[in-house]
Structures are given as C-alpha cells and as structure tokens.
Amino acid sequence: MHFNLRSAYAIYRREMARAFRTAFQSILSPVLTTSLYFVVFGSVIGARMEPVGGVPYGAFIIPGLLMLTLLGETTSNASFGIYMPRFTGTIYELLSAPVGVAETLVGFVGAAATKGLILAAIILGTATFFVDYQITHPVLAAFYIMLVAASFALFGFILGIWADSFEKLGIIPLLILTPLTFLGGTFYSIRDLPAPWDAVAFANPIAFLVSGLRWTFYGTADVPIAVSLGLTLGFLALCVTIIAVIFRTGWRLRE
C-alpha cells in the first residue's frame, strides 16, 4: 500500500496551525474551566471530603476533569476540522488530492493527539496550583491520553462527516459526552455507588476511560487497567473501520 508522507504532514501542519490561530482560546478556556472546577470541587468541597481509595479528594478528581476537557475539546476540534471544509467547500482540494484515508487520518488524528497532549499538559500544570499530586505511571499516562485523544479525534471526524448542520455538530458533545463523563466517576468512585447504580454506571463506556486514566495516575481504579486499555483500543479500531468505509463509499464526501 502506498502512503504519501508529505501529504499527511501537510494536513498535520495545517491542523496544528488552525489550533495556534485560536491559541488564546484553546489555552485560556481549559485553564479557566479546570481552575473553576478545582476551586469549587477541589478546594472548597474537597476540604470536607474523605480521601477516595487512599487518594486525597482534590487529587482524585484530576484524571476525571482531564478526561472531561480532553473528550469535549478533541471531539469538537476534530469534528470542526472536517465539517468546516465540507461546509465552505474547501474539501474539494482534499478530495482531488492523491490522498487516501491513511494520510487523512494520520494528518487529522495525529494533530488531534498532539493537541490532546498539549491540552493535558496545560490542565495538569493548572492543577498544580490547587492540589498536590503525583503521577505513578507518567509514561503510561501520556500514552493513554494520546490514545484517548486519537480515538475521540476519530470519533469527532465521523461526527463532522455525519453532521449536516452546526446544530448536529454541537449536540453530541453536549448531550452525550459531557453527561456521560460527569456520570462516569469524575467526582466519585463508581464502587461507592449503592446497588444497582454501580452496575448501571458501568454501562457507561466513559467510566472505563476515567478509571483507566486514574489508574495510570494513582495505581488504583474501579476496573483493571487492561480492561480500560482494551476498550479504548476497541473503540479506536471501530472508528478507523467506520472511517475506512466512509472513504470507500464516499458517504457525505463525494456526490
């Protein structure tokens, strides 16, 4: 199979440039949101909370908050990245270029993963002003953040191809991702929920992501890390498959 590295790099660079054009917003907004969460939940409420599974409450919520912003930002960023060219018509160039699904994904998703890492660094940097924490498995944490960012960039990519209005574009992050992340154990351990809610909570796939990231941070979590990793990889593979089919059939891309 042929792979055009220059094409992929051109897409990657452009996606990164798009983020830097709005760098102020891209940085300020996560810094502000996370700060607010830390002030309210970490400092004010957290001071009255028991440690969860041996982790002080302020530190306990970091992986969940990180996941909250990462999923939202990555999904909407990637969905806009492909929706806008469709909307303005500039997608003609991508479609007429000697570029296949592989180059497109490496460009778009690679940029999304990079942005996810930067975002995570900003959030973790902000967190140090509010709570003391240590990351037990930093390399694994970085890898997991990248994996999640790549998966949700793919997810956002599908969303941006599926959406035929700005409303549809915004509705999935707003109505599905944010609620599921909140309910997915960002602020509490699912194991502490009374039956049957603990079982119900595990029907939420995002609970596994939050748990997975928390494990890389503190070495303890609601579910084994292997389960979280497996699930994330499975989701990634599913998204790649869907996108490959979209490119093959030209659905919503070629008339």
Add this chain to the structure above:
Amino acid sequence: MNEPILSIRGLTKTYRGGTRALDNVDLDIRPGEIFALLGPNGAGKTTLIGAVCGLVRPSGGTITAFGHDLARDWRSARARIGLVPQELSTDMFETVWRAVAYSQGLFGKPHDAARIEEILRSLSLWDKKDAQIRALSGGMKRRVLIAKALAHDPELLFLDEPTAGVDVELRKGMWEQIARLKERGVTIILTTHYIEEAEEMADRVGIIQGGRILMVDEKHAMMERLGTTEAVIDLAVPLGQLPPEVAAFPVELGEGSTRLIYRGGTGAGGGAAEVAQLTQALTRAGIAYNSIDIHDSSLEDIFVGLLGEQEVPA
C-alpha cells in the same frame, strides 16, 4: 495522433434525486491542447470535471488519464491533475502563502518556495502573499485558487470558469497566463460562459447541454463549418422588392426595405468575396447605398444556434 491524455467513455452520472447530469459522455483530450467546454447553466460541465477529479462518483462509464484507469490508479493520476473549482471556496483565515504551500504539500511535492514565489508573481499576487484570504477581493481569491492548483505543477489542469468575476483587464492577463501554461506543455480543460474566451484561447471546443456532448471540434473547423458572414447594406432609397440583379445572392430585405441583408459564405471568409460581388451587382443595377456593415459570425452565434436547435423537448 498522440494518445489522448484523458479519455472518457460512456460517462454517466445520475445524482441522488434523479437528475441525470451526464448522459453517456465520450470525450478525448489531446496532450498539450486547450479544450473549452461550453454549455448553458446546468449542462453538466462541473459534474464532468468533478467526475475526473474525484469529487463526483460516476454512475457508469470509464475514465482513463495518462493511460491509467482512474478507478484503480487514481493516486498517481491525481498527483498530475490540478483543479480550479467554480465556487470561490477558500480557507478564509489562511494567508495566501500558506494556502499555496499547503496545496504543494498535500499533492505530495516537497516544499519549493521559489516555485511558489514564481506562481504568485505571475498571478500578480506577490504583494498579497501575507494577506489573509478573506481580505482579498473576489478576483484575487479566484487567482489564489489558480495558484493553489498550480502549486504541484499539474500536467492536466481543469479550470471551471476561471475568469468568472474577473475584470476585463485581468481576464486578458489570465488568458496570457493560460497561454504560458500551454507553452509549458500543460493540457488545459476550461469551462466558460464567455464564448469570446473560448474563441480567444481554445484549440478545440466541446458543446455540452443536458449532460450530452453535442459537438466537439477544432475551433476553426467549427467556425468554418457553421460560421457565416453577415452584411447589412444600408440603401439610399427603399426598394419595393428584390431587384433581379441580386436575386441570385442569399439576401433579403429588412427594416422597411431600407436595408439589404446578406447571410452566406462560411467562417473561412468566402462570404466577404461574395459581398464584394454583391456590391458590384448593386452598382450595375443602379441601386445606391450609403454604408455596408460586414462581419463574420462568432462562436457565440454558432453556440446559440446549436442550442436553439436542441430546445425541442425530447
């Protein structure tokens, strides 16, 4: 004759909703030529270009470019094809320079700043290289799209109404630019509503309507075959009827019998000689005239005439 650089056979496209935009189109494009695709709104020009460039999925037929089947070897073919779309779709917040550099990379070429500079200068965009595209006028945006399409040095270039919205002076400049591309060996397929443009630049002309190619021919041959000479002779005194001396000529009386109108000859110029004979005949018959207005019909007349014939509903 050389192998065609692009060969289209039985190309058909039916859009969802049932519009048949292309109906069994056959077309061969010769290497190095400028081919003008002429047709009214909705004729299928953009669809035809889209089918070759990968924007439209054909419903049937085959497209061969550079001797390769496009359905299979699309990758190598697309690297050699450039497209300037009809719509002014640009990345508004990008600068001109970055937009062109992006195209170069996207099509797999190494970054070549000198080539970008050359392209921007030739399109009078050099002083705008750091401007955001949204700050440019419509005609400038059109030229940015051309610059982007040229950034990977395509061998086959599609220009979908390249001069729409470009002022007369710049349009001339663009024609020169296109002529220079031809000199470099680039094969050009353009669509246009300005027939004068096809007449000025094209080697061959294809006329398309309702998704069908009605006629493809050398521009000159087409004008020769279908062109006519028209002469309007302004008579000094109105005539009651056609005098027998000129009855043998293809003439008729017009506008209160003060004008004698000649239509004949071919675009090749035979008409002018016949008009000279006509004036001599008039003189011999003692018929005085004040002026003669003579002109050859343009591609436009041919075009309008041909489409008029097709108006009959099927």
